[in-house]
Amino acid sequence: MDAITADRLRGVAVGAAVGDALGMPLEFGLASHPDHFIKKMRPGRLPAGSFTDDTEMALALAECLLTNATLDTDDLARRFLDWYNSGPLDIGIHTSAVMEKLAAGKNWQTASQEAQMPNPDNAGNGSVMRCWPVALACCWDERAILSNYSRLQSSVTHVHEECLAGCDFINQMIVSLVKGAGIQEAYRQALENTSLPEGLRQSILLAPRRKRDELRNTGWVRHTVESALWGLMNTNSFEEALIQVINLGADADTAGSVTGALAGAYYGLAAVPAEWVSALQGEWPLNSGNIWRSADFIALADKLAVSRNPDARQ
Numbered sequence: 001m002d003a004i005t006a007d008r009l010r011g012v013a014v015g016a017a018v019g020d021a022l023g024m025p026l027e028f029g030l031a032s033h034p035d036h037f038i039k040k041m042r043p044g045r046l047p048a049g050s051f052t053d054d055t056e057m058a059l060a061l062a063e064c065l066l067t068n069a070t071l072d073t074d075d076l077a078r079r080f081l082d083w084y085n086s087g088p089l090d091i092g093i094h095t096s097a098v099m100e101k102l103a104a105g106k107n108w109q110t111a112s113q114e115a116q117m118p119n120p121d122n123a124g125n126g127s128v129m130r131c132w133p134v135a136l137a138c139c140w141d142e143r144a145i146l147s148n149y150s151r152l153q154s155s156v157t158h159v160h161e162e163c164l165a166g167c168d169f170i171n172q173m174i175v176s177l178v179k180g181a182g183i184q185e186a187y188r189q190a191l192e193n194t195s196l197p198e199g200l201r202q203s204i205l206l207a208p209r210r211k212r213d214e215l216r217n218t219g220w221v222r223h224t225v226e227s228a229l230w231g232l233m234n235t236n237s238f239e240e241a242l243i244q245v246i247n248l249g250a251d252a253d254t255a256g257s258v259t260g261a262l263a264g265a266y267y268g269l270a271a272v273p274a275e276w277v278s279a280l281q282g283e284w285p286l287n288s289g290n291i292w293r294s295a296d297f298i299a300l301a302d303k304l305a306v307s308r309n310p311d312a313r314q
């Protein structure tokens with residue numbers, strides 16, 4: 001693996017966590033006026049630089065991928081339940097419903113399906129926000145494996161077809177970017193490689209041409225994917241993409257996290273502003289007293305990138 005590729009892989013992990021932490025104080029807020037954009041790590045419900053549930057669930061998925069030769073969904077469900085039982089500050093409504101059913105002893109297949117039943121059209125962003133570790137682990141695999149794992153990790157909590165396809169699309173794009181594709185090229189490849197339900201496909205096709213005030217940035221997977229693509233495709237740096245997207249408010253941390261993973265894959269770790277990287281922090285596992293910082297995300301990216309394909313080390 002050359003140094004540029006390694007830097008891009010690290011950029012995905014650090015970028016996603018940095019985007020989550022930047023968006024954290026803006027979550028549930030209104031969109032900021034361009035004259036008043038937040039450009040620094042600010043405290044919110046957590047100290048400045050803290051990542052949230054988006055990154056915590058991604059770390060559970062990453063550790064599952066590092067522990068097992070294949071994606072073991074029963075192990076993943078157990079890891080999500082351990083996290084839930086440790087009392088996270090942030091958790092999505094749908095994820096929480098699934099976790100309650102897991103806690104009651106149901107398997108993930110039943111828990112996930114039953115949580116969907118009351119609102120069959122509900123397609124939240126709770127799985128796309130955490131899907132990036134699959135892109136790192138499966139970077140050198142066939143695209144079909146990348147697709148399969150991206151969708152499978154979603155199905156443990158989010159079974160709606162738009163959730164599965166959203167994870168697949170974002171990870172297809174991350175892998176293309178890591179391997180050196182331009183942004184337009186990666187977008188085209190992901191459109192070709194992903195089977196997309198029509199509604200999500202239309203959102204993805206329109207995203208690059210959206211106007212800022214058209215973006216709702218809610219917890220709907222369509223809105224998150226749309227905001228992230230819009231941010232990536234209408235700016236010229238990691239910093240600018242993230243500032244544009246987190247200042248949309250609403251589900252700012254999740255949109256920030258997905259944007260950070262994509263922008264990190266394209267621009268690489270070296271392009272992530274140093275003051276954002278140095279501010280990054282968060283306890284993992286929760287209640288362990290162990291604080292994760294950027295160096296831990298770099299080490300994680302390095303491990304994931306060779307976890308399934310040790311030959312990639314050269």
Ligand SMILES: [Mg+2]
Nearest residue numbers: 052053054253
């Ligand atoms: Mg969050």
